[in-house]
Each structure stands twice: as structure tokens, then as C-alpha cells.
Amino acid sequence: MKKTNIAVATAFTGLLALGGTALTTTTAVAAEExxxxxxxxxxxxxxxxxxxxxxxxxxxxxxxxxxxxxxxxxxxxxxxxxxxxxx
Known part of the structure; x- marks a missing residue:
């Protein structure tokens, strides 16, 4: 696999993880309110x-x-x- 493909895949995976964390946090706050x-x-x-x-x-x-x-x-x-x- 090329280095650019690895970098793109790593960045994409990081964005997905960050989005999942934000969604979980938003859901927890909404439940408390x-x-x-x-x-x-x-x-x-x-x-x-x-x-x-x-x-x-x-x-x-x-x-x-x-x-x-x-x-x-x-x-x-x-x-x-x-x-x-x-x-």
C-alpha cells in the first residue's frame, strides 16, 4: 500500500472515531436534560x-x-x- 493511501486511511479512521465520540457525548447530554x-x-x-x-x-x-x-x-x-x- 502506498504511503499516501495509508495516510488517507489513517485520517479517515480518525475522523470516524472523532464523530462517534461526539455523537455519544451529545446523546448522553440529551438524556440528562x-x-x-x-x-x-x-x-x-x-x-x-x-x-x-x-x-x-x-x-x-x-x-x-x-x-x-x-x-x-x-x-x-x-x-x-x-x-x-x-x-
Whole structure:
């Protein structure tokens, strides 16, 4: 393999590694900036289990008090009926 091909392959591999690191860091930060928001879901659109259902998508009614959505931190308090605590 020519020296120029090796240099190009090395540079490309480095860029891929750097891009993967940036993507992982962005995902971790985004996950930390979310919170559970109870009481604002539409029927069947909740993100996780409730007291009455064992998995996502099992909310039986709109605005079910024990069903939540993950929303950006601080948004829940501004939504009508939204609460960061299950009721």
C-alpha cells in the first residue's frame, strides 16, 4: 500500500472515531436534560409502564395521572395538567 493511501486511511479512521465520540457525548447530554412529565399523555402514547399497564403505549385514557412522557427539563411545569410526580 502506498504511503499516501495509508495516510488517507489513517485520517479517515480518525475522523470516524472523532464523530462517534461526539455523537455519544451529545446523546448522553440529551438524556440528562429530560424529565418525566405525568398527566399529559394521549391514550396509548405513554413512554413507559404505569400502575395499570406493564409497558409503553398502554395508557387507557388521555391525561392519565400515572402515565408519563419524557420531555425536555423545565417543560412539564408549563404544560396544562403536567406534573413531575405521579398522582
Amino acid at each position: 429530560k424529565e418525566k412529565c405525568y398527566g399529559v399523555v394521549k391514550a396509548g402514547k405513554n413512554d413507559c409502564a404505569t400502575k395499570t399497564g406493564s409497558c409503553a403505549g398502554t395508557a387507557k385514557s388521555d391525561a392519565q395521572k400515572d402515565a408519563f412522557l419524557m420531555v425536555p427539563k423545565g417543560l412539564c411545569d408549563r404544560l396544562a395538567g403536567g406534573s413531575t410526580e405521579s398522582k
